[in-house]
Amino acid sequence: MYLYLPVALTSINILIPIGLGLAVGLLSGLFGVGGGFLMTPLLIMFGIPSTVAAATDSNQIVAASTSGTYAHWKVGNVDFKMGLYLLVGGFVGGLGGVQAIKLLRAMGNADFVIKMTYVLMLGIVGTYMFFESLASMRKKKTETSKPAKESGLSKFLKSLPMQTHFEKSGVTHSALIPIIFGSFVGVLAAVMGVGGGFLMVPVMVYILRMPMHVVVGTSLFQILFNCIEVTFLQAYTNHSVDFVLAVLLLIGSTFGAQVGAVFGRKLKGEQLKIILAVIVLVVTVKIVYDLTASPSLLLSMGGGH
């Protein structure tokens, strides 16, 4: 069955957005990512204008992350304190990122910088996560637990002021750490025009040393607030949120997020990390392919990212 989308000004088979919502919502509940890096290009592929695709996706993520946060909160996997610090950082970083884009556009090579940042970030994060989780899976099989060596980075982090304990995550950090790294992700996310879940998850795992299951819940909590802000700004300034499309997407994604959360509890942290790493790497390869293969059309609609 086809439905007409009043803002996108196009007609779509309703099974497409519902199916996409289900798949991306599942990933969201499993890994704590919003899935914008998958959903937006897929929507564009199905004929949705790029500006509408990005804005409507953030509307949909509000629903999926509400559903996912709720599911993870029920089993005690959301660290609200950490989430709030990250949010503060992310908000500050987002403001900085918007200015950075203005500067890049003025310099005239914005698209090149944005694409390269995107590819490099995805590639580095995916590769690191893949080998790290592979190594830790092997280690568990061969060795019994060995006290982890303190790296230079973690020694430095421990020496910072404002140390505070995060009960849910079972870690002690300076309050500055989540704020600084949150703003770092915020800058990059704003520059790339994505939510940044795929960057925030590794930051929480590898720098903040939080347990994977708490990472997923906390990331979703943080994404929820980011996407509320983005949805409102997009609706208010660009008029690019398609309510009908958002509803179709969220029918699938809210259910997908619940299923993902339930399924995620049955997997180990390393397994979750390695699957996420593979997805991130596949997306990287796809983007690199798109950059190098000759496009069939040399013109496209403005907007999007």
Next chain:
Amino acid sequence: MKVQDSRFKVFAYLLFAILLSAGTASATLTAKANHDRITVDFFYHGSTVSVRGVSDPGTDLIVKIASPEGEQTLRQKGKVGGLLWMNVGKLVFERVPSLYFLESTKNLTDILSEEEMNKYVLGYSALEKHAEVTPVSSPAEREKWFDEFVSFKTASKLYATSYGKITTTREGDNQQYYILLDWPYQASPGEYTVSVYAVKNNKVVEQAETKVSVEQVGVVKSLATMAKSNAAVYGAISILAALGAGFGVGLIFRKGGGAH
């Protein structure tokens, strides 16, 4: 008495006019579209538009459907460093319609001279001469990017030209013509002009015109209007609906035991 007199004069003039036009009656071109108003509701998935009318038997016909001309800005892809394809700039196309359909009884170049094509903006090469493309550095580059523009529009189902689809049937001194076209759902709301040209000896000899309008109705219209004119409320409703749906589904799953 005087009033009646002048009435008689008007009547006489009218009669004279009718008699005069009757002498060339067979050459009167008419055009009528079956749909002068296409309504867009939730279940709209495109439509069809048929154009029919009467024409002089000795003429060929061209049917053009176009939106009003305007300006379109598109992103331009190019190779960076000889390896990577990415957006390298923007191109502005001016004096171009967003939708352009052209149908003719025979191949356009066989029935019409180039000057006439340019005069009436018939065919892509005439459209290219009519349009403005900026910034381009040479005529060759202009031609290249206009071709890309046509490919882009064709892929969006908004530009199409072909010939041989118009059917004509002889009826007494006249011929009836008819064509049925698919109307794409990608065509945005607005008014479109259907122009029919009768062609003889490489020249346009007659023209007729009719309109097709595409309008959003009902909830589709309300939502589209609200998104533009009441953006803050629209944004707030979108967010609240998403929050509500997220919590709602969360509650359903708790009741269902969480397994699925």
